[in-house]
Amino acid sequence: MEGGKSKKKSTAVSLQQFISVVSPLIDMEKEAEITASISSGSSRNLDAAQKRGSVILNLKCVDAQTGLMGKTLLEFQSNKGDVLPAHKFGTHDVVVLKPNKADIGSPSLGQGVVYRLKDSSITVAFDDVPEEGLNSPLRLEKVANEVTYRRMKDALRQLSQGVQKGPASDLIPVLFGERLPSFAKKDTAFTPFNSSLDHSQKDAISKALSSKDVFLLHGPPGTGKTTTVVEIILQEVKRGSKILACAASNIAVDNIVEKLSSHRVKLVRLGHPARLLPQVLDSALDAQVLKGDNSALANDIRKEMKALNGKLLKTKDKNTRRDIRKELKALSKEEHKRQQLAVTDVIKNADVILTTLTGAFSHQLENTSFDLVVIDEAAQALEIACWIALLKGSRCILAGDHLQLPPTIQSVEAEKKGLGRTLFERLADLYGDEITSMLTVQYRMHEQIMEWSSKELYQSKIKAHPSVAVHMLCELEDVKSSSSTESTLILIDIAGYSFHEFLSARVLCDMEEKKDDEDSTMNEGEAEVALAHAKRLVLSGVSASDIGIITPYAAQVQLLKMMKSKEDKLKDLEISTVDGFQGREKEAIIISMVRSNPKKEVGFLSDHRRMNVAVTRARRQCCLVCDTETVSGDKFLKRLIEYFEEHGEYLSASEYQDE
Numbered sequence: 188m189e190g191g192k193s194k195k196k197s198t199a200v201s202l203q204q205f206i207s208v209v210s211p212l213i214d215m216e217k218e219a220e221i222t223a224s225i226s227s228g229s230s231r232n233l234d235a236a237q238k239r240g241s242v243i244l245n246l247k248c249v250d251a252q253t254g255l256m257g258k259t260l261l262e263f264q265s266n267k268g269d270v271l272p273a274h275k276f277g278t279h280d281v282v283v284l285k286p287n288k289a290d291i292g293s294p295s296l297g298q299g300v301v302y303r304l305k306d307s308s309i310t311v312a313f314d315d316v317p318e319e320g321l322n323s324p325l326r327l328e329k330v331a332n333e334v335t336y337r338r339m340k341d342a343l344r345q346l347s348q349g350v351q352k353g354p355a356s357d358l359i360p361v362l363f364g365e366r367l368p369s370f371a372k373k374d375t376a377f378t379p380f381n382s383s384l385d386h387s388q389k390d391a392i393s394k395a396l397s398s399k400d401v402f403l404l405h406g407p408p409g410t411g412k413t414t415t416v417v418e419i420i421l422q423e424v425k426r427g428s429k430i431l432a433c434a435a436s437n438i439a440v441d442n443i444v445e446k447l448s449s450h451r452v453k454l455v456r457l458g459h460p461a462r463l464l465p466q467v468l469d470s471a472l473d474a475q476v477l478k479g480d481n482s483a484l485a486n487d488i489r490k491e492m493k494a495l496n497g498k499l500l501k502t503k504d505k506n507t508r509r510d511i512r513k514e515l516k517a518l519s520k521e522e523h524k525r526q527q528l529a530v531t532d533v534i535k536n537a538d539v540i541l542t543t544l545t546g547a548f549s550h551q552l553e554n555t556s557f558d559l560v561v562i563d564e565a566a567q568a569l570e571i572a573c574w575i576a577l578l579k580g581s582r583c584i585l586a587g588d589h590l591q592l593p594p595t596i597q598s599v600e601a602e603k604k605g606l607g608r609t610l611f612e613r614l615a616d617l618y619g620d621e622i623t624s625m626l627t628v629q630y631r632m633h634e635q636i637m638e639w640s641s642k643e644l645y646q647s648k649i650k651a652h653p654s655v656a657v658h659m660l661c662e663l664e665d666v667k668s669s670s671s672t673e674s675t676l677i678l679i680d681i682a683g684y685s686f687h688e689f690l691s692a693r694v695l696c697d698m699e700e701k702k703d704d705e706d707s708t709m710n711e712g713e714a715e716v717a718l719a720h721a722k723r724l725v726l727s728g729v730s731a732s733d734i735g736i737i738t739p740y741a742a743q744v745q746l747l748k749m750m751k752s753k754e755d756k757l758k759d760l761e762i763s764t765v766d767g768f769q770g771r772e773k774e775a776i777i778i779s780m781v782r783s784n785p786k787k788e789v790g791f792l793s794d795h796r797r798m799n800v801a802v803t804r805a806r807r808q809c810c811l812v813c814d815t816e817t818v819s820g821d822k823f824l825k826r827l828i829e830y831f832e833e834h835g836e837y838l839s840a841s842e843y844q845d846e
């Protein structure tokens with residue numbers, strides 16, 4: 188299709204509409220984040236803040252290490268038990284450290300970035316070691332990240348001016364339906380770097396290379412979206428393009444860096460070292476700057492300055508002192524210039540620059556423009572965050588799956604008013620197949636796990652690659668064949684059972700859902716059953732680290748983690764919300780659906796995208812634990828239950844009563 192004036196489709200949003208709608212929504216979202224953080228007026232009480240998850244009280248520092256290019260890594264555990272209290276801290280969040288009892292507004296001992304999170308500990312990277320106070324009880328507070336919102340607002344401002352000028356001036360009208368997207372007349376032939384690409388991946392790459400302004404790579408679960416993105420980048424580098432490759436999350440950016448680094452491409456990763464995976468640190472800007480000639484020169488200058496400073500301290504003569512000061516000033520200027528040049532050299536020489544979407548705002552990229560902007564996980568990024576990167580290029584390729592979960596929005600109102608509608612989804616609606624290729628071979632799931640999702644969400648177009656189509660848990664090394672490891676789909680029904688009916692001698696808990704203080708739902712009986720199934724798998728030889736329990740509700744995650752902490756065998760079992768597990772996989776996935784009530788209310792379980800993500804995390808076994816009576820109240824979930832009943836093993840919760 189050739190470019191030209193577009194007759195705007197009815198779904199088109201104009202640039203002006205976008206700007207006027209989104210601007211107040213960014214403010215709402217910022218407000219919601221500030222309100223949730225401890226510093227706001229409404230959260231003067233520390234215990235209340237801990238309940239809301241924005242502070243972790245009563246911690247002890249158990250380890251201190253230096254690393255990460257001069258950062259100090261401090262590890263904290265709770266003084267009150269093995270598991271940290273429920274919290275909303277995530278890796279890469281900015282936090283401050285304070286004495287446990289200090290007043291809310293009191294100065295902090297230091298500010299850092301969350302580096303690692305486990306059930307029982309949190310590790311934070313600080314620029315400097317706090318000088319004192321580490322031996323007393325401590326607390327960590329989450330800091331509202333206002334920088335991100337400022338960058339989004341700036342991007343919005345630039346976007347409104349960018350129609351006439353800037354690298355993206357020709358791209359903007361296409362993305363707002365003012366002009367049609369265009370492609371080269373013939374599909375582009377290419378010789379793949381990766382010899383195992385399948386036909387749908389090759390077709391998509393060819394179409395991407397032919398696109399002149401925008402292309403959508405639709406990658407359903409496990410279909411090798413990132414593998415395809417990497418091949419596109421390599422082909423574009425071969426053509427001489429300079430590429431900005433981004434994603435909303437650091438981990439997604441690092442996945443691309445890892446896959447690219449085995450090839451001969453000049454790449455550089457921008458970002459705080461604490462937010463980068465250890466295996467990509469060599470590609471980090473800081474590391475590469477240190478290797479450059481200008482950096483060596485800057486280093487020599489610093490040595491010279493140190494010597495001169497020493498001389499200055501010893502010299503009494505006024506004239507000599509004046510001369511030394513003058514020389515120091517000149518050297519300092521030169522050192523600064525060399526440092527800047529060292530950074531500019533690295534950026535200028537790189538073929539591919541990789542960073543998060545908000546990182547693309549970095550001053551280091553201020554005057555750099557790109558031939559192509561690639562955004563992975565684009566269906567999980569706010570549209571305005573995408574624009575931070577898009578404004579720097581004349582062409583773009585977005586990879587994602589709008590049938591999995593969209594970005595998390597804190598403000599309910601901003602979400603209702605459309606802040607969560609992604610650019611990927613908007614463009615898929617606007618141009619559809621004209622600019623999209625869907626990958627159709629998946630490399631993760633047994634075909635029975637895949638089939639439900641393929642039929643419900645992808646018009647039955649997905650096929651399982653033969654290497655995974657019939658793989659089973661019992662075929663893993665050291666795993667015994669048993670009824671638990673030979674099944675691909677298992678449905679454990681908790682309907683009609685109350686735990687004390689069959690566990691009278693044990694904990695008295697029931698199968699009905701309950702609310703926690705934060706209004707999140709949990710179900711103790713169901714948690715017991717989910718853990719009992721995990722134990723069965725471990726007893727059959729499945730490694731606990733190959734199993735994941737996922738659930739839509741944060742309160743259920745916390746409950747499961749507390750219950751798991753008493754079971755040594757399950758130490759390496761991962762427990763997470765469905766949302767937090769997007770992009771991940773495990774050999775066996777146990778889904779605890781939680782809802783169990785006479786009114787058959789299912790809340791946000793009914794979101795097709797959430798159940799799609801949940802089921803498709805599993806490679807060899809997917810086990811659904813739920814109250815079938817409650818969840819069958821929803822038509823979509825009823826079909827899921829029926830699918831499991833028809834193709835899997837149906838068990839009742841009572842079969843786990845003695846475990």
Ligand SMILES: Nc1ncnc2c1ncn2[C@@H]1O[C@H](COP(=O)(O)OP(=O)(O)OP(=O)(O)O)[C@@H](O)[C@H]1O
Pocket residue numbers: 383384385388406407408409410411412413414415630631769770771
């Ligand atoms: N053509 C292929 N041949 C063999 N294996 C492949 C192929 N393409 C992808 N894979 C494998 O499939 C797995 C998933 O690939 P990748 O990480 O690229 O997928 P993704 O679509 O980004 O994943 P997600 O579903 O988490 O978004 C990887 O183990 C990868 O090596």
